[in-house]
Amino acid sequence: MPKQIDQELRARALAAAITADDIARHLYNADQPEPDLVIRTSGEQRLSKFLLWQTAYSELYFCEAYWPAFLGLCRCWGAHIPVASSG
Secondary structure, X not given: OHHHHHHHHHHHHHHHHOOHHHHHHOOOOOOOOOOOEEEEXXXXXXXXXXXXXXXXXXXXXXXXXXXXXXXXXXXXXXXXXXXXXXX
């Protein structure tokens, strides 16, 4: 029983010592800034565990267009080309 108590005390001390910066330093993209905007195409309103920690304060934009169509719209918008409506 004393061994379990010792392990629990060590685990609690370790958990209390871990900071948000410690976690951020160990992410696979620690050298990249956190995204300001995350765009999810295809109408899905979920992140699917994609960059959960990094996108905590990001703006999320969900649109109905699929990726190829969305990319085409972005290119037209960037070139200021009028886009024909599909309705």
